[in-house]
Amino acid sequence: MQAHANSIGSNKESRGMWLGLAGVAVFSLTLPFTRIAVAELHPAFVAFGRAVVAALCSILLLWQMKAPRPTRVQVKALLITALGVVVGFPLFSSIAMRYVPASHGAVVLGVLPLATAVFGALRFGERPSLGFWLAALAGSGIVIAFALRQGGGHFHAADFALFAAVIAAAMGYAEGGRLSQSMGGQQVIAWALVLSLPVMLPASLWLAWEYGVSASPQAWLAFSYVSLFSMFIGFFFWYKGLALGGIARVGQVQLLQPFMTLLGAALIAGEVLDASNLLFAAAVIAVVAIGRRMAVRR
Template structure:
């Protein structure tokens, strides 16, 4: 039992939560650019199911290797919500959206994710941040959305609606997974959610697989590897642990930085145009994250 050390060092636990959360955000920042490159050569629905199938197979191996006990009966419903939110919902909706919008365009929607995560943290996680926290959270989201508007947000109503739906699904999956991590453990939550999805994802992967993979480039395969291993599994190990340690609403605010990490990657890897105004907005967002951290609870 290690609960005494957690209780004895709450400040250390929260700091650890922010570090784990930050690592998770860095890993997730590569997801949309990698998905954008992958959907140029793979069908978006096939990409969604095959990444979950690959990650699910790895999750089975981890759970067997570390001899993890099966979740209790009441935990399976929460795992189903996690699976629908982050294993199926967010990857599928973003892959579909990326057929209509650029990676840089879609990433700005991630600015709404901290707010969605915080709201679901209140609804599902029982958290009660202070009123000032919501001011910083809304302000940070407004900065990101304002930046998006300045870039010409309504390029594709279909892509925008798909991204909004993805954010809601993801916020629910994050909050539910973080709540469950307190009793089940961070890496165990994402592994069991992937295992729960594995039979369906495997069948769909085989059914939707293209007739031939001959024309697929190495870079597209590398993107599939990234979204399967890092976006679908390793990132969540850090992310769920961080949310459970530091608080869903508080640590969730780190996602405000994800659009800017992602935009930098989009500019570097995809040569998509990123405006200089991004630096000023990034600074404002960092200040909002710091304010939200201070008044989280």
């Protein structure tokens, strides 16, 4: 009986890891497409406008699902989620992408798995083992070293915006991942977007009026990706994965995201990808494999 229960738990965790990886693959192209969009559109408009587009899609989804209204307790968690992933991360990352390449942002955001684990531990009582923390620290240390190497031994001023984006995303990921256990990943991101619409819509309209929205088809295509995939569809996979496999463990899949983003930046934005990137990617994958085997009490 115990063996059967362990097998079920292992299958749920494995499924959670694969769903998390699918979400990370979608998110990994966010910075390259944001970089393209903010080259012609105001960064705040890109951040808030993509939330408006995704919120309108969410209204249709919730109506089709006949989803019940969230409870008062759930609304509080949804607002925290929205503050992190609907407002904070898009705004700070869009500002940073105006000044630094997507490849630079990719490696700085490599500390996101550690930040997500910290929020999960502090907010919801997950207790990763010492080995898990060492693996997370090692992986984060690798990507930080990579960022410093790319920056000539120091951080760029835009890194502060990226660090703020990390904190916002980690908070939203942890809160939303936990809430997905009772609401489901689709409803979590959909309601978070809908609740943010009364603020995002007027802000987007004002920004469009103030700064204009004249841009090339390429910029609008990039805006469409971050609106529909980064802000909406990717969260279906991500929050479901966090709910099944745990915030701390599935969050480690994010260690692969910087290197997926580097590849995307090379293919989409024409940024340079050199051999050292592949070496750092191999090191991070090894750390993820080690951390995957470490115990996490939930």
